[in-house]
Amino acid sequence: MRPAAPHCGGQPPTPPSTTHQFRFRKAYAALQESVPQCRADLGKLLKASGFDPDVVSNALLCVSELAANAVKHAQTPASGLPVRFVVHAVVVDHGPSLRLSVHDSASTRLPVFPKNGERPDFDKESGRGLAIVDALARRRGYEVPYDGAWKAVWCELLLT
Ligand SMILES: Nc1ncnc2c1ncn2[C@@H]1O[C@H](COP(=O)(O)OP(=O)(O)O)[C@@H](O)[C@H]1O
Ligand SMILES: [Mg+2]
Numbered sequence: 001m002r003p004a005a006p007h008c009g010g011q012p013p014t015p016p017s018t019t020h021q022f023r024f025r026k027a028y029a030a031l032q033e034s035v036p037q038c039r040a041d042l043g044k045l046l047k048a049s050g051f052d053p054d055v056v057s058n059a060l061l062c063v064s065e066l067a068a069n070a071v072k073h074a075q076t077p078a079s080g081l082p083v084r085f086v087v088h089a090v091v092v093d094h095g096p097s098l099r100l101s102v103h104d105s106a107s108t109r110l111p112v113f114p115k116n117g118e119r120p121d122f123d124k125e126s127g128r129g130l131a132i133v134d135a136l137a138r139r140r141g142y143e144v145p146y147d148g149a150w151k152a153v154w155c156e157l158l159l160t
Contacts, residue, residue, distance in 0.1 A: 010113065010141020013092075013099060013154055020091035022049050022098075027086045028067070030074070030104070035067045038087050046089075051098070051159075058136045058157055059098055063087060065129035066102035066153050074106035092156065097138060101154035107144045111153045 016023075024045050028034035039060050046056045070085035086103040113130045114120070120127045133140055137155035144151045 008141055008143040009110065011139045013101075013139075013141065013143065014094035014097070014156070016090045016092055016099075020093075020096065022089070022091045024089040025086065027084050030071050030083060030085050032068075032071055034085070035064055035071065038067050039064050042087065042089060055098060055157055055159060059089070059100060062133050062136055062155050062157065063089075063100050063102070065133055066100065066155070069111065069129055069153065070102050070104040073109060073111075074104035075109075088152075091159070095138065095156065095158045097156040097158050099154060099156045101152040103150050103152045105150055107148040107151040110144075110151070111142050113140060 022045075024042055026038065026041055028038050042063055043056060043060050046059060051059070067085060067087060074085070083105070088099075088101045088103070090099050091097070092099045111130055114134050118131075120131050130140075133155050136157065138158045140155035142151055142153045
């Protein structure tokens with residue numbers, strides 16, 4: 001079943017920057033080994049582009065969680081595992097911030113971010129990924145286009 005209209009959760013993402021040139025976009029096979037691969041690819045570019053080391057480590061933590069979720073949770077019953085996920089990173093004027101987004105094809109399965117102030121149960125072995133993203137990012141959310149062809153789970157990290 002496809003959503004009837006574009007929708008999103010969290011805050012609306014801000015448009016890309018007109019002044020910062022940084023841009024990363026790469027597609028990965030939806031396999032566990034792609035998670036360290038995308039972390040390495042993005043890390044290399046962020047470091048080479050001179051981002052603050054704290055921003056780099058927070059960005060890599062966030063992208064790892066978002067990519068791992070695309071591999072783990074974005075299966076569709078009809079097709080099994082999604083074929084791929086796509087990582088985008090761009091600087092947006094708002095803040096300015098580094099916006100990270102991970103696109104997958106499961107537009108009817110949505111991320112569950114922690115509600116305001118909610119913390120994962122101490123004893124639970126899973127359910128911490130989006131809490132980490134929530135804690136590190138100044139804004140986060142997801143978006144689904146009108147035709148439901150994909151969804152993007154995104155976050156924005158403030159640049160200092
Ligand atoms: N890309 C995604 N596609 C579908 N569901 C997702 C996606 N990312 C997160 N979710 C949902 O949000 C929940 C919370 O994600 P997370 O905090 O990373 O915990 P975990 O991955 O350990 O279950 C997941 O259990 C899943 O139901
Ligand atoms: Mg997770």
